[in-house]
Amino acid sequence: MATHESHYTLPLPQFDRPVKLLIVVAPYYKDIADNMVAGARAVAAACGAEVDLVEVPGALEVPTAIAMADRQANYDGYVALGCVIRGETTHYDTVCNDSSRAISLLGLQGACIGNGILTVENRPQAEVRADPAGQNKGGGAAAAALHLIALSRKWAGQTKGIGFRA
Template identity: 50%
Template sequence: MAHLLIAEARFYAHLNDMLLAGARAAIEAAGHTHETVTVPGALELPAAIALASEGDTFDAFVALGVVIRGETYHFEIVAGESARGLMALTLDGVAVGNGILTTENEAQAIVRADPAQLDKGGDAAKAALALLGLQTRF
């Protein structure tokens, strides 16, 4: 049984509730346990996971958050840098499922976050578990 950390950037609480529900359901359905930590925004997710990965408490990690395009370049920075940070962790051997939604509007985010629709929170948890399986295999 694995123990996962779900790190969430809770900027849009109603959207994160859906992402979190999907991630928790996927982890529990696979027979694993989890804890959750909240950070201010998507840019802080890679750092939170990097800090948590230094110990022996967690076997894999799930990053959850929502970034919706606004009127400024900030969207590109947050979307790109949070993804880059998570990718760097995975290339260093940390099993991370990326569930940061980057959308044009809230309607797109709802479809992707809702466990009854695209369930990207559940998909991120399944990705983390798949990477953990590869770590164990290799």
């Protein structure tokens, strides 16, 4: 079981300008979602980030909400939170794969996103991963978004070589 392994965690970045994060959560399993939001908020606060929160119906809507916010609002980064627990049908695979793929594509387009959508076999796995005093996957997703924001700010305005940009 993975609970006995130790993992290296990057120290949280420091910012010289304010950071504004949007947490997008699918609260289908409300208690699990609430724990993940608490973990994400605590990590954001540790970096001095301002946080807004929106709820969407399910994990498939999380990337759509992030894409809308990235186009229409003014956030530095995003935290995607939710939980998908395997059921009796292939719907689990569709939701897991499609939400993850959409979040990855948004990231490749330049959005700074921490993906904290849990994909688990059962509720006890989700509870351990969501617990801010346990694996704190909500906090980990916020930390990932903050690290990407720091990289984005570090590289902003830098160009490669000489020439024209498309």
